[in-house]
Amino acid sequence: MADLTESRIEAQSATRPAKRIKWDQIGDHAILIAGALLMLVPVFMIFASSSWDDITLHREGLQFGFSDDMANNYNAALFEYGGFTDSVNGVTMLANSLILGIGFAIGKIIVGMMAAYAIVYFRLKFATLAFWMIFTTLLLPLEVRILPSYEVITWMNLGNTYTGLIVPLIASATATFFFRQFFMSVPEELIEAARIDGAGPVKFFIDILVPLSQTMIAAMFIIMFVFGWNQYLWPTLITTDESLFTLVRGIRQIMQAYADGSSTPEYGEAAALAIIAMTPPVLVVVFFQSWFVKGLTESDK
Amino acid sequence: MKRAAFGQIGFPILLLIPQLVIIAIFFYWPAGYAIQSSFYLQDPFGFGSTYVGLENYSRLTTSRTYLSSFWFTVIFTTLVTFFSLAIALLLAVKADKVIRGAKTYRTLLMWVYAIAPPVAGLMGVMLFDQSRGNITQVLANFGYDYRLGVNYWDTAAAMITVSIWKQIPVNFIFFLSGLQAIPKSVREAALIDNASGTSRFWDITFPLLAPTGFFLLIINITYALFDTFGIVDTIVKGEPGNNPMTLVYRVFVDGFRGGDLGGSSAQSVVLMVLVLILTVVQFRFLERRIHYT
Known part of the structure; x- marks a missing residue:
């Protein structure tokens, strides 16, 4: 793997003018970053929202920023008994x-x-x-x-x-x-x-x-x-x-x-x-x- | 079997027993039971069952709800398979190309694999919620009145989007490992012969990736048919009503909600046949692949 990438660097710099590589690479990175964001953002929004109170979430949907209800929500999710028979937390x-x-x-x-x-x-x-x-x-x-x-x-x-x-x-x-x-x-x-x-x-x-x-x-x-x-x-x-x-x-x-x-x-x-x-x-x-x-x-x- | 294999008889049988017992009880018995029940009509009050031959099957071919689920499953499977493969292929090609940060990108693009389908479905419900979903609000800004759980195709769109999102990582991992398996000499030869990246991709990389792609096609069809159950169930919030349903979800709904064992079993058998066809196609292809390379 290591020598593969090295040889590719050599091969690319040998056949192409320096400037084009740069633009190419920026394009590649842009696509990869977009892909990574597609995977990350929804989960991040859930994570950020887990720090908000129910009423805000009910009114405004998922949040991008953090609030101060995080401890509350996790406490409730982990230790509060729920369900029909109250036998599970x-x-x-x-x-x-x-x-x-x-x-x-x-x-x-x-x-x-x-x-x-x-x-x-x-x-x-x-x-x-x-x-x-x-x-x-x-x-x-x-x-x-x-x-x-x-x-x-x-x-x-x-x-x-x-x-x-x-x-x-x-x-x-x-x-x-x-x-x-x-x-x-x-x-x-x-x-x-x-x-x-x-x-x-x-x-x-x-x-x-x-x-x-x-x-x-x-x-x-x-x-x-x-x-x-x-x-x-x-x-x-x-x-x-x-x-x-x-x-x-x-x-x-x-x-x-x-x-x-x-x-x-x-x-x-x-x-x-x-x-x-x-x-x-x-x-x-x-x-x-x-x-x-x-x-x-x-x-x- | 190894040439210098051990000669004992009792010991290997002892080793095989746990596996064989488990599959006999939890695989062959239920599978046989499904095939058998598909020829019987269950009394709704639990007083035995009568042999009805193929009636359960013929009922399926005339059931409007079943046929609508069937066509929805076809559309759903096609869209999920196509888009998750296409997006993953694009990302894998780019991740294979970049030198800096390749490992970080790999991690960032594959970790969603570990998220359970119903958890992904829950996220989908929050994002697409009828009144406060973030995506709903964005769509409202464009003048589109999005209604999850009310409008059939709006609900379908949410299911399809979440299912694609959830499947990208698997396809990405396989495409990337397929790309990395392409020999260095081939890449270099291609680089010397042809400077254009696009045609190099379509003439060299794409055909060499075809076996991976075909394998993934089968995997993705199986995923869209079976593993999306959790996504469909959470997005309809366990209350399907008039919402779109995949065939597997209908097996569950008719069997457990409707109490229709015969009809549900007939649906199971239809799915079994579908999986068998897929497997045969896969094997024939693999055979050919071994033959020519």
């Missing part, structure tokens, strides 16, 4: 979102790695069939089979449980497929050497394959955490008990309060809740950017 929802995001990511990685290991590293006639059975699940997203999935969960009495919330989401093969691709690319010599040294399948997996997959695991964790955290439809159906609401699920309650329109909606609190709901996944993606990009571009292909 922002902290509970934050905890539930974390449980869903982390539980889903870990569950998916463990189940996926185990299955991928069995498919790639064992002489098993049944492996091809298993692979196709698992692979088929990539075809139909949960949204397509949502009503029957819900019936199955209800029938199993798993409504309003963390198991019912997390496990059905694991029933797709993205992680298995991703680790399968990676294991296939691991050099053959490794397993040969391990076998000569007398390592069995468990030892090989734990001492060699897992340490080798660290980057892949990290990349997958980030993608899956964000995916789990941002789930909406499934938590909406499966959790009717407010103490199990996630932050993203909580957004639906806000929207319904708007639709009722009986009193001045708590805009400031809603904006604060939106900011709280987006902060953890955004931070994860920004800070672990290179892993995240790697996981995304390599898992979908």
